[in-house]
Amino acid sequence: MTIENYKDLIVWQKSMEVALQVYKLTEKFPKSESFGSVNQMRRSAFSIPSNIAEGWARKSSGNYLQFLSVASGSASELETQLILTQKLGYGDSASYKRILDLLLEVQKMLNFLRSKIKNGSN
Numbered sequence: 001m002t003i004e005n006y007k008d009l010i011v012w013q014k015s016m017e018v019a020l021q022v023y024k025l026t027e028k029f030p031k032s033e034s035f036g037s038v039n040q041m042r043r044s045a046f047s048i049p050s051n052i053a054e055g056w057a058r059k060s061s062g063n064y065l066q067f068l069s070v071a072s073g074s075a076s077e078l079e080t081q082l083i084l085t086q087k088l089g090y091g092d093s094a095s096y097k098r099i100l101d102l103l104l105e106v107q108k109m110l111n112f113l114r115s116k117i118k119n120g121s122n
Helices: 010-026 037-057 061-087 093-118
Strands: none
Touching (some): 010 093, 061 093
16 A cells, blocks of 8 residues: 555554544533643644654655654643543543553654664655
8 A cells, every 4th residue: 555645644544533632532521620631632633644744744854853853742742631630530431441542652652663764665
C-alpha cells in the first residue's frame, strides 16, 4: 500500500479513534470538570492526530520528527490524565481500558515511526 497522505497512516487513524473515544468518555464527566480535566484531556487527545498530520505536511524529516515528538508527548500527557481521572472515579472502567489499550498502540507506533525516520528509512 502506498501512503499518499497522513490519512493513510494507521497511527493517524488510531489516534483519531483515541480522540473520538476521549470525547465520548468526557461527555459523562461531572459538569464541574468542564474547564478542568475535560478541556485538558480533549486538547491532549486532539493534539495527537493533529501533530501527525501537520508533521506530514511539512515535507521534511526534521520537521516531521519534531511534530511526531509533540504527538508522543501529548499521548503521554493524555495517558496521565486518563489514569488520574479513572482514579477519581469518572467514567466506566471498560472505556478507560479500551482507550488506554489503543493509546498504548499509538505510542508504540509513534516510537517506531520516529526511529524509522531517524534511521532514514521512511
